[in-house]
Amino acid sequence: MTSLPVHLDATAPSLMFGASDYVALSAACDWLRNGHAVALVTVVHSDDAARYAMGALWAVNDRGEIAGPADTTDRIGAGVAAVMRERDFAERALDWCDIAVDALPVAGVSKPCSLRLLVEPQHAEQPLARLLERIVRGEHVARRVCLTTGEASLHPGRQVPATLVLTANDLIRHFGPPVPGT
Secondary structure, eight states: OOOOOOOOOOSSSSGGOHHHHHHHHHHHHHHHHHTEEEEEEEEEEEEGGOOTTTTTTEEEESSSEESSSSSSSSSHHHHHHHHHHHTTTOOSSSSEEEEEEEEEEEEEEEEEEEEEEEEEOOHHHEEEEEEEHHTHHHHHTEEEEEETTTTEEEEEEEOOOEEEEEEEEEEEEEEOOTTTTO
């Protein structure tokens, strides 16, 4: 997997820890606790028509249910769930997923859009519960995913304007209170 370094501007409120992150992480924990296959899905590229900020986080289960940003369309959730089933994500560490949606209305005009997603199958509730607990307490947390092994780890975060950093080796997603002035 080769990627270019991406440093994102976190001025959009959707890039900060908020309701959609809480919904995604809580749903993932609930689904795992109830025996469902679950993946965390992070937007790593989005064209202008897609309406999803890079760094947006969703949870998807094996029934095609999706939790995350309020404007998530059923077509995108169903597309990710179908890819999960056909690629047998339960057996993989992580994978990339490209989703193309034929037409989403943008300012009254239907435009095609595409998303590049990192799909991370989750095999245990506890790592996500620890992340959720720390960010609910108001801590700054950096979650690092090694793109070679799929291993995820939590690290002390800091106030940074870039919520998502993507390199050839790592995806680092920062969670925490908003940076003052952004």
